[in-house]
Amino acid sequence: MIEAYTNKLLMIDLSIESFEIISLPDILKQAYLGGKGFGAKLLVDKVFPGTDPLGPDNLLMFMTGPLTGTMAPAMRGCVVTKSPLTGIFLDSYFGGSFSPEIKYAGYDGIIIKGVAKKPCYIWIDDHRVEIRDAKDIWGTDALESNRLIKQEIGDESIKIAGIGQAGENQVRYALICCEYNRQAGRGGAGAVMGSKNLKAIAIRGTNSVKVNDPEGFARACEKAVKELADSPDVEAMRQAGTASAVDFANEAGLLPHKNYQNGTFAKSSNLAEKGQSKHLWLGSSACMGCPIRCSKIGAVRTGKYKGIVTDIVEYESAGLMGSNLDISDVRAVAHLVKLCDCYGMDSMSTGSVIGFAMEACEKGLIPPPEGIDLAFGNVPAAEYLIHAIAARREGLGKLLSHGVRLAAEKIGGNASDIAIHTKGLESPAWGPRGVSGMGLAYMTTDRGGCHQRGFPVGYELAGEWDNKPLDPLSPKGKAAMVASLQNHSAGTDTLVKCDFGSFGISTETYAQLFSAATGRQITSATLLETGERIWNLVRMYNLSEGMDATKDTLPRRFVEEPLPDGPAKGHRISKDDMDYMKLEYYKIRGWNEDGVPLEKTLERLGVHHD
Ligand code: SF4
Structure with missing residues (x-):
């Protein structure tokens, strides 16, 4: 077959x-x-x-x-x-x-x-x-x-x-x-x-991939392309890629500034679509066969970094290598991101690590490297650290090459208080203090603090989930939403789809694509159940590696320091809020109070793990 x-x-x-x-x-x-x-x-x-x-x-x-x-x-x-x-x-x-x-x-x-x-x-x-x-x-x-x-x-x-x-x-x-x-x-x-x-x-490779039902598959592809064409979110991605999120995040008070001390950045527009189109973009590009074409290619056309050929500065890089470091010149950010790309280093984690080092230096927790003013906003200092981390020979570069969690542990003192990560993965550029469901998603994500395994921000700011009102600041009603989004994410990720595709393509259509391609008829419910199965399997794996319920938590900054600016000014996700969301989440997942999947949950899903 x-x-x-x-x-x-x-x-x-x-x-x-x-x-x-x-x-x-x-x-x-x-x-x-x-x-x-x-x-x-x-x-x-x-x-x-x-x-x-x-x-x-x-x-x-x-x-x-x-x-x-x-x-x-x-x-x-x-x-x-x-x-x-x-x-x-x-x-x-x-x-x-x-x-x-x-x-x-x-x-x-x-x-x-x-x-x-x-x-x-x-x-x-x-x-x-x-x-x-x-x-x-x-x-x-x-x-x-x-x-x-x-x-x-x-x-x-x-x-x-x-x-x-x-x-x-x-x-x-x-x-x-x-x-x-x-x-x-x-x-x-x-x-x-x-x-x-x-x-x-x-x-x-010189072979082709054959599908079981070519006509049905063509119909499902046509439907998927139409869903993409009809989606305003996909259109925004086509126009401006993820840069379209910079102003949105800033207005919502979710954009990290100075190692997440603040949630807004006065010069955010320089990093957003207008700033990027003025200084960088020349045209669009896409992954193989993708009609969304979210990528922009271009070159820095003016200033000190003139001549650098670059892709779009993605939202996450704009947030973590730009606003998070108090750098507003998008050309400088493009330069720093390009350095990371060449060295082969995650620009999100690198931006977060540099922000951590700048704040640690400001607070006297570490001395600056000789001759370097390790201050927020200093582009040469950020550049120095990128070279030092990639070379990983000695000193601060070597220390930071371990990531913020381990670097903070090695520094000691209060350094862990300003290390912004969950389970060791540096947080994405969406500060969660104004959207507590995003906080719960970070706490429970399968690979550490990540925004791509369920992204409730849009629902929280729109104030509605499942036809019920939703308060973005409240811990109530968040657990069911986050678990549902995570199941959807895992169930469609296993098809190895792009996240932006699911801005338009419905779960039903993914199931139709799968059914026509493989000859095995499934529904959207199969995808969601598969997602839940994978989520539980990975939970068991992570537990076996010592990631117990105590690690389902947020960085201290989000828990103890009220947001100083933006629409959610004064808000934080308190320990009580975290505990409330966590226990509700465990219950909905069919886990015990220690976050361990119950036998009957594993049995129902057919998860076998020694
Ligand atoms: S597959 Fe995803 S990342 Fe690639 S061009 Fe399409 S939308 Fe962009």
Whole structure:
């Protein structure tokens, strides 16, 4: 039967320089549908509690979904591993055309284990797999290595996922760069790749992905494209990408300023769509086959950083590398983000870490590096730290390369009070003090504080969820909303879709796309139940790594310091509010008061975990 899966996984062991092609187990397809679930189940089964994320036994998995490489709009790829930043489950998504190429080469996923004896890269040409010497490429940045590998193989059209110097040096928030401008950004998958002495994976595939019911699939694709075209949120993304969120967040008092001390930034418009279109943008671009085209390409056209070719400064980078550092010149922010891209380092975590260091210096918790004025607003100081972190040789750069949680622990004193993270993952650029449901989402997210596993902000500010009124500041009514959004996120993420696609594409349409592609008829309820299954499976994994209920919490700043500005001025998410939301959430999830899934919940969902 044609079913859109290739039914094969490529497993490569770098320690013994061997590979094997194994069948995709039916249980994975039945229970988990696609990439997120496949990765989660394999992590649970094969990466045991206590495994060193940067050791040979961690797995680095590049996963696709059944819709990857088809005409279904707005699909991406996903990396699953154990995070060196958080010590728990990590899934990180990337656009571009690397993941379709995995399918075209004949695999549903590539799983890497072991450690190569010397720097290498993997060359996959359909079913031919080579582990090649990377000594001439090691030490180059994430963009240059891409160019060099294409030159060595002699084919400009091959697809590459690789790391820069930050991944080689195992900075705990190093990313994996897919093509030139798409990244699996969060949680340090690039450091895992570096720990395996693996510079890149280059791939060429010559097969196509066949679907079970071509006519039904075409109809479902047409419906999805129409839903995208009809969505005002998608139109906003098409016009201005995520930069459209800067002014919105500022007006709502959610934009981080000076390490989240404030929720507004007087010069936010410079970082928003008008500032970016004036100084940077030249045109739009897209991941393979995506009609949304959220990306802007451009170049810095004036000033000190003139000439830098750049992608859009995404909302998260504008927030964390711009307003959070009190930097308002979007050209300077583009420069700092481009440095991170070249080194292969998550610009969100990097911005947060630099903001932490600037405040720590201001408060006398750390001395400034010699000759550097480590003050908010100082662009050269931020640039200095980016170089120092990526090189990770000594001093402050090395300290900050561990992320804010570990850096604060090593500094001691009150440093942890200003470290803005949940479970070790630096918080996104949406301060939650004016939207307590966002706070609950951070507290309970499967990979640490993240806005992409349920984003209730729009519902909270609109004051309505499920046809009932909702007070953004109150802890009431938040648990059911957050659990529901998380199930939706996990259930559709396992198809390896882009978050922006679900701004328009309905859950029913995702189910129709899946059904027509695979021949297995499912409904939107199947997707939501699969999401719930994955959520519980990952919860069990994270618990086995010591992430118990005490870690379902927020940074002290959000709990004890009232927001000093914006519409929610004076508000914080108190400990009582956190406890209220948490207990309600556990109950709705079918977990006990310690946040452990009850046996009957695991039984209902068919989650088996030792
Ligand atoms: S919406 Fe943007 S990031 Fe998502 S698939 Fe389309 S072009 Fe890529």
